[in-house]
Amino acid sequence: MATMYKYDDYDQTMVDARVAEFRDQTARRLAGDLTEDQFKPLRLMNGLYLQLHAYMLRVAVPYGTLSGAQMHMLATIARKYDKGYGHFTTRQNIQYNWIQLKDAPDILADLATVEMHAIQTSGNCIRNISSDQFAGVAADEVVDPRPYAELLRQWSSFHPEFSYLPRKFKIAVIASDEDRAAMRLHDIGIQMVEKDGALGAKFFAGGGMGRTPMIGPCVREFVPVDELISFSEAVLRVYNRYGRRDNKYKARIKILVHEMGIDAFRAEVDAEYEKMQPLDLEPPRAELKRIEAFFAPPAYEAAEDGYDLSDPDFAIWAETNLFPHKVPGYAAATISLKPVGGIPGDASADQMDLIADLAARYSMDEVRVTHAQNLVLPNVKQADLYALWQELDGAGLAPANLDRASDIIACPGLDYCSLANARSIPIAQRLAERLAPVERRLGDLQIKISGCINACGHHHAGHIGILGVDKKGVESYQLLLGGSAAEDVSLAKITGPGFDEHGIVDAVETVTNLYESERQDGERFLDTYRRLGMAPFKEALYG
Amino acid sequence: MAEQQNNKGSWPRYRDDAPVNSPAVTLEAFVEQPDAVAVRIEPGADVRELIPHLGRIKLVEIGFPVFGDGRNYSAARILREEGYQGEIRAEGDVLLDQIAFMRRCGVDSFAPAEPIAAEAAERALGFWPEVYQPAADARTPIWAKRHG
Structure with missing residues (x-):
């Protein structure tokens, strides 16, 4: 279904x-x-x-x-x-x-038994292909990106040449100008685009977070849709041959692209791509058509936009957690896995079962996972939204905080991870407790926390980022400002000396207070920061 | 499939012709020696330097000093893409669980530092009834079978 x-x-x-x-x-x-x-x-x-x-x-x-x-x-x-x-x-x-x-x-x-696996979810190989959680739903997409992601999934599965790469390799595919998948921060970022009526892909390479964050530059403006695989193969081969293997911290493709320079890298890829043309590496159009057929729009009912907002709690949730659907009368609802005091991204077995049931009843049996560690029911009839919300609320699954201060991305941190230098989860919990009461006022604010420089919590891309480090055996937290993983992609900058676990919560509040007093015309925190620059924030924190 | 012996033990070989016993010389030496027929490619060497000489090569030994260094998977596949039909032998830290991928990249004999028994190799190669993508072997990718 x-x-x-x-x-x-x-x-x-x-x-x-x-x-x-x-x-x-x-x-x-x-x-x-x-x-x-x-x-x-x-x-x-x-x-x-x-x-x-x-x-x-x-x-x-x-x-x-x-x-x-x-x-x-x-x-x-x-x-x-x-x-x-x-x-x-x-x-x-x-x-x-x-x-x-x-x-x-x-x-x-x-x-x-349910067509799932753990293939290539770690190791120095091509990892799971990620995409826009609103694929097939968003009005701004030129095409549904999922068939191309599936084509790439099959190509990259058990790839004999690219299973012992210098380092892991992550690919994201989107099809909108609005980037909801952090596409430019992937080893390969693909944006499906139309040019002169033909469908193709804009290819970016060498983005990533980790110790050395980089925004991926464009390798080729337009790759025809039936050359996606060959072009990917060319990029991967250049990386496999020339990516550094002497230092695992310099082994990602972003370092290769940076050290070669994008022009030299592009020339290598182009040369490899030429050599691959006669090799018949590309699946036929018929295969793409076969895959596309699975993603044909489901049978939506004719319905009008609009729903009853008389319950004020529901109204707040609806205002915050709904995404407009391209089909009238429908909405995509984000189920926040960020209850205040909870562990970002965690769901209990009972909650998962409930969400599966709700998906069957209200969302054409479909659930999406977002890169911000939330879930989405993509195909909900607006007439069903209130009933859905009531059931979610009863199970603790209706925090109305999508893209608000308490919708925090956090890595597992020192509580679980053997690489971490500091705890992430307790910081996320304290911050959510502090800011949740004022988060509606603060508006769109993305806070991202990593417990070590490997940056699994995307701190470089947070409007506000927090990086946990080990300072002579004591957990210390650096504060970063001004990052974005969206189409206005940017890397956050460190404010100055770090804070202890209590101080970091106060520091974030100092920053949001300054934002509230300086905000103009309803601008987002990120826009205020970009307008004012780092200086006034530094002054407020350390002055 | 045949097995062949050396002082390190036996290894799997997937060719019918006689094994080449000439020593594999370095890429640098090979280019200078017009009568050499066996060459060794270290990870990081540019295997495309062999292209003008493919006609006289009988054996390319590709080195795997550590199993995680995958550069020579590309080297093997490039040689096959260029039409080389002689032996490609994977030497060094070559593990049982890697040989199926190596075979797909065009490797057709193995000289692992730790011997691999023929039966174990046969079993490892037998795990994969289908493949998703074309490579340097003759296997038909799934997409071609779907639309055959």
Whole structure:
């Protein structure tokens, strides 16, 4: 029923083969035939990390799209193999933090029954393809980006040449000028565009966050739609051959693009692309048509725009959490996974089951995961919105805070992650408690928190970013201002010396207070910062 | 499939012709020695320097000093794209779970530092009944079968 790609026997065969292969590899590891060093890249390519307390399993949600049945399975896995919850991530995936190695093959087998997997959700390979959570819904898209994401998913799955890259490789595909997927901060960012009536892709490469944040420059203005794969192949080959391997912190494609310069990089890609033309690497148009057919618009009912806003709590939620649908009488509703005091992106098994049921009843059986760690019901009839909201509210799933101060992106931080230098979750919780009472007044404000310089919490792209560091054994938090992951993409700048865990909450409030007193004509925090520059904020913080 | 022996043990080989026993010389030496027929490509070397010489090459040994360095997957595939039909031998830190991808990139013999048994190799290669993308082997991608 859901409008989404469905496996045929070939796709199912591939996922089943992966389960069999990983079952064999796990058995060899448990028997001692594989060392941890040898097993590591194999488990990583199946999304299995060794964390502080247990294994973490990351399950792929291709371009963030889930059916009700898939969401139910995610709930089942949370109950059966974890502690009853899961954690939605900034790459539209879901992670389980308490997995035992011996269970991993069974989990993959369970996932395969609902056309899901954990293939390439970690490791130095092409990761899950991400996209706009409002794909197929947004009025501003030139085309639904999901078929191209699916085409790329299949091409990149078990790619023999690109499974031992210098470092991980992330691709995002969007089809609007408005960027809701942080596209320019990906290793490859693809924007589907129209030129002279023909469909194609604008290709960006070398974006990313991490230790050295970069905004991806354009590699080619227009790649015809039936050359997407060849062009991607050319970019990947240049990266695989020339990307640095001497230092893992300089191994992402952004460093290669930066060190070569975009012109030299583009020349290499163009030369490789020329050589690939005669190789017949491109799936035929018929294959794209086959995939596109799965994403044909569902059977919307004729309806008028408008709904009853007499319940003031519902009205606040509707004003904040709804996105306009291209079909009259419908809306896309964001289910915030950011209750004040909660863990950003976490959902319990019961909540997942409820969301799956609500998707079946109210959203044509479809759920989307957003890169801001929320969920979306993309196809809700406006006439059903109030009933939907009541059910969400009853389950603690109706925080009215989309893109508000308490809608914080945070990495797992020191509470879970073996790389972290500082805790992220408690900072997010304290900040949400402090700012939630005034967040309607503050308007659009994106706060993003990372517990180490690897930047999984996207702090470089926060209107307000927070970076946890270890300062002589004590957690310290740097404050950054002015980042954006949207079409007005920019990298945040550090204000100055860091703060302790209490001081950082006060510091953010100092910044938002200054914004409120300086704001002109309803401008966003980000616009005020851009207009005023860093100086007055620095003065307020340290003066 | 045949196996062949050396002082490190046996390894899988997927060619019918006789193994080349000439030592593989460095790329630099190879270009200078017109009678050399075997050459070794280290990760990071530009395999395209061999293109003018493909006619006389019988063996390209591609090195994997550490299994995570994947540059020579591209090297092997480039050689096949250029029409090279001689032996491509993966040498070094070559692990059982990598040989299926290497085969797809055009590698047709293996000299792993740790011996790989023929049966284990056969099993590892048998896990994948289908492939999603064309590469340097003759396998038909799924999309071609769908629209065959």
